[in-house]
Amino acid sequence: MLTIRPMIALSLIVMVLHLNAQTLPHLLNIWSEKNPIEKVYLHIDRENYYSGQDIWFKAYFIADFLPSYSSSSIYVELIDGKGNVKKREVFPVFLGVAQGQIGIDTTNTSGVYTIRAYSPVMLNQSNFLFTQRIKISGKKAEIISKSKVGKLHLDFFPEGGNFIEGLMNNVAFKANDENGVPVNVSVTIKNQRDEIVLQTESFHDGMGSFSILPKKGEQYYAIIGGQHYPLPLSTNKGINLQLKSFTGKIQFLIDQQGNDSVFKPSYMLGQMQNRVVFRQGFKADKTKFSGIIQTGSLPSGILQITIFNIDNMPLAERLVFVNNKEYMLPAEITFDTLNTHKRMYNKFNLQLRDTVNGNFSISVTDADFENAQPREQNIYSWFLLNSDLKGYIHRPSWYFNNTSDSIEKALDLVMMTNGWRRFKWLDVANNIFPKTKIKDNGFIKLSGSATIGGTKKPFAEKELLLIISSKDTLNKTRRYTQILTTDAQGKFFIDSLVFYGNSNLLFSDVKGNNGRVIKVKLDGDSLMQSYEIPWNENWNDLPIKEEEEVLQEKMSLAYEQDLKNIDKTLETVTVTGKLKPRLKELDEYYTRGLFSGGIMARGIDLSQEGITGALNIFEFLQSRVPGIDVVKIDAYHVFYRKPVVLRVFNAQPGEKVPESVLGSVPNEMNLFLDEMPVSIEHLTTIPISNLAYMKIFPTFTGSAGGGGDGTIAVYTKKDFEVNKNIGPNFNMVSYRGYSISKEFYAADYSNLKTVNGREDNRLTLLWQQNLYINEVNAKIPIHFYNNDRTKTFKIVIEGVTNEGKLLMLETTVR
Template sequence: MLYFSKRFVCKSIFAFFLFLSLSGFSQDKAEQAIQNMDKNFPQEKVYLMFDKNSYAAGDNIWFKAFVFDGYSKSNVSTTLFVELYDSSKKLIDKKMLPLYNSEGNGNFQLADNLKENIYYVRAYTIWMTNFSEDFQFMKSFAVYNPNSPEKLIKNDNADWSVSVFPESGTFVAGIDTKIAVRLQSGGTLPKNWNGYIIDKDKPNAHLADFESFDQNVGSFFMTPQKDKQYQVVITDNNGKNQKIDLPQVAESGINLQVKSLADKIEYQIKSNNIADESGYYKIIATIGNRFVYKARIRKNSNDEVFSIPANQLINGILQFTLFDEKENVVAQRLCFIQPQKLNFLKPVVQSISKNLNPKSLNSFDIKSDSNIYDVSVAVYDQSKFNQKENILSAFWLTGDFTDTIEQPVQYFSDNRNTDALDALLISEKWKRFNWKDIISGKFPVIKNQPEKYISYNVRITSNGAPVKNTNINLMFEGDKSGSKLLTVITDNNGDLSLKNMAFYEPQKIYYQLNADNPDAVIIPKVSFVPLKKELPQSDFILVKRNPNDALTSEASLAIENSQFQKKLNEKVTDIEEVKLIAKKQSPTEKLNDELSSPMFQSASETIFDFVNDKSLATGSPDILLWLEGRVAGLQIQRDGADVDVLMRNKKVDIYLDEVKTELEILRGFNISNIAMIKVVKDDFFGGFGNSNGAILIYTKNGNTGSGEVMKSMTGLKFFILKGYDKPDFYKNIFYSNDSLKNLIDNRINLYWNPKLPLDQSAKVEFYNNDSAKQNRVIITGFDDEKQLPVFSDSILN
């Protein structure tokens, strides 16, 4: 029987029943347990995309973050914690970032005197801390510094280990079985290796020979015989070899065999010497924590092949679990659904203007027919960049596994080997849950609940005693003249809660009440959680640096890039200082400062200035009709008398003079009364964490700033709330300025934008370095409506 969910299967839902027996099981604990896991224990995973593979001391590490729940965007968490560690697990820096639509971006500024070594970036949500740390995001980086007393070198001669995995975990006499062979190492894995199988009693006779698929895995078939002990001998391209025993051959048992084809997934139960062939097995298939398929199979159905239609499932890891009649796990097998056909959205790169001369201007357009609000775009010098992971490999593979997988991007490239991916999954085990535990009722203990954006408890005291059930006036001060008043009431403990806030700069909040010696104790509801486990091994080692040692090519490139960036920043700073002297505030900027308080200002706002641009008021006199078609991604949805305003297919809030307003009030509202309209597509402090954005309407007789309120609060006590860590601004080089053209440009990254508005099309302009002969464009994102990754990796031609 197939089970589907709209959230999980983005296709037509249909009813499909596969009955292999009219007899049922007396227990259904497994189904109940997995449904409990799905409902109450969503499994978040994080992917961070970085601007480069390695860095030098003094560099910025730039990153874009995506948070998923299984195979869709997560709606669990709105805050991401990102930490930077050195190789001794010392915390160097940490960032708390807002997640808008399950995405965020940020950066770490490395110190100029940072020692050359391997450093680690950890990323997680508070919800993820309820589960194993092994599923949190962790990535290592080489950071180079020629002034360090030690240097990094690749650990190319590291030992490697080999493991063997019979399909479904059983090795039964007389059953032709697929065996996966997996290599792992604390250093660099050999690029090529091969192996052969021997009977331990006859070591000179090869029973089978095979070649590796890639650095990670290879596979072979064999039919074991009872009372035999088999071994696999592996030899790498450097002549190193290892020998490992295969599991003991079982005289009786079953083997679950699976084939993932383009149109279906076939599975077969092979058995030998089963004492009682009456009765049934139960097989359950899950995608993540989601129950999607169940069947009852007779124990004597040894030659039957069963199938599941793959076109009704999504790409992803499917786990087959075979149970006996007492719901004991008999065999398990992982496979990938439709590896031959990966379902993701690929934006089109077109209208290419290409010039490979040094420091020349290049451009291209990005076009997509899907409802994609924004994408991340990076352009690289192809000769200097090697991508080991991307959103596809993280979304479909590494985000759900804890073992190191070398070059996971290869399993989802255009020239991918589907047999290699299948062998890799035979060698893996699903660790998100354990069937025995959840069937017995042992579920994860939830200690940390997610809060929507930033939340604080503030305890108000007077002479040390809590001020209970009392009205308190709060005033939020911004960095300009504006401010906002808010009246709240403390609870029985003297606490008040400030919830769902999204802001960057620290907020000074004044408070007023009739009490002696009032004081405020700030208690954040969500904070960083220390890392408990040890850091993973790296494929580099640290050795003493001698005075005449030459830099490796990777170190030299990273240091040259860093030196170029420092010189560029110095020149750009000089240019910007000159511009700043001459810059005057525009009439629209001045109007925005006058009308909107800091709580209602956002970096993502679009301003329509009706005071200084008289042409805006022409056309329809009705404000709703005027808004329609003016803002990309904004929809006015009508259903008879009901009207909704949507952004990215979600309702947005309406504010009139910074007071939240029902849409009904705007019916027939004359546009001649409007001074300014702002459309905010992300969160802002005044919205208290409304990630769907807002439309802010300012009337000509409405808010004119709150400077007078601010003056009245002078002398009152205050407390300060720390907000999110605001990312620095990434400066893409602009060579139209002649003063920059004498710089020696050896950049790896030619363009970086973690959040390029798309709205079906966008234009990208970038300047070449001094040597690039091929430019590589990587576009990354996620489509909310179709719940599919957005990805394109192409060479500009």
């Protein structure tokens, strides 16, 4: 048993005792300020899927226990058991969150897969990326069989890292099979004379501990099932470190064997998330030290405690989990309507306490197609445990189910049998830190060079028009128009772009100078980069339990039945519906915000008008649109007057417009291209064959001064035939933007007419990812309709507040 001497209260304020001891915390804190540990967690809708389904997710980023806004992109991958990346998607990150889906191809076979997620800056420490195992049932349905327990691996971990003879040592052990899965064992410890020293057994998931007093010259080994496993060799040099955790404090005992000055403890450091949180110096005339480390004011998570000598050499180290529970956001689920009958309406409420400001996500799934136990990992276990430890931790969410003494003891065994390896103290002492090789690009970054067509002459110090338009007909995201400025070498750069799907980048001289063609060469793709990431070959080889095997059989049968229902429905389906008017359809498809709707606005379908004779949009306006005056001098001028008499005045360059034409010289109309302000010169360069829709507003609040002089909004085609219609002045480059985030389909059976003949066997009944709350004592109503077979609902709600509190609710109801 650990005996504690009179306690010494430790201050959490960093104490400066001498210059050398000050160096380590100073160097580490400076480095961590520049390179904070960023973590990402994915709340996915469930853990079991069919081939052909979507995996819905919401990603949460944190750093220094708060939401992190430093990353602009997240990469989400689906990886098979051999480490092959089967699917890779990239989504933008806004204010520390991202959302989307990753589709499972219908060709994917049954098996265990891994979801891996990361931002580029996380690859500077690639061993700490987010990973989540899922199971997929596919067309080539092979029941995932249980792996046989092969050769047993037994490892020993002396507390503090040293096995010191002549002193009482605490030793933890961990037993795993060849796949890394824990195996509970009974252990007999013997010495070299085959005498039994002690007997013990694992406490949880193959982990356990025992106390032993090694004798000089003796060797020890463990026996399990007739196999011998040697303990570490003891040494007569070094220090023995023992820690014991209590609520709000940690007791410590340090004992040195001998009086060698090299192993004389000089000070103790504690760090969390690469930041030193306390420092304690020791008197030089002692060999034993004991005391208390106050932890009640520390954030919850892994605390690394290290003992150093006067030359900053680590002598002993130990991890401790601090659980002050301040990270938990109090919440509960209450039901207003619970009905598990076919296609019936359900309503529950998320009840929060106090003021809550944060992002959250909700999933409701069929519990009969989920594992009976809680999820293997959740937002608590990932952010506070897995993300800081290397190696496999079996069912980490279990350690956050409650706060019983048995769970705390088991969690301490996790601390003793896993190591912190984000940095090495010797490297810190020598000011050697991992280099930051990858930096965040700030969303999509475009850089390159522009030259004048037919020459090698740079298009130098000029304005370059960039139009970004989607090639995907189903992508309803807006188009972008940007003005770039080249330098003396014709180079340009722009970042912070956000566009989606396969896109065309159209470059042109802003002034459309005499039909001059500009050739553009991009430097590279800043978004779809390929990174080399180490893969743990055993990660997907972890076996499943018998109850999980039964679930996989059930999933495979349900998948085959669902395929039959789809085929049957497709044979008999008849599509009917009322078509929307063409202009209304165009307005909904192209316009957003203030540009949409408008009682007095007039829309014009440019794709179906007879405009073949018009060179540009202004020639079309001259001949087709009453109510607008177009005057051409050295350039076009567009006016909106009441009453309007169309006048076209062709003048020589520099000639003034006669008073009889302009009258009182009204202000010109406001012009927008793809809802971005644009000049007449810019708009003149756009071939009219590339325009899809035009909208004319007598007044428009989105224009300067309220738009009382009239406004014209013009929209380029989203998927125009680039090879035919881009015009001679444009240089086109294909570019893949961010993956398109789809909208989750939530069935609505409020109207019985919507019921069709196909069976509704959805596994995910509700996925709500855009839940942002900023209220006091918020009560958030959640609605969904059941499918045709679910009798038990599994509800999971997770999220992060702006103060860094974590929400995790998981329950099943029937």
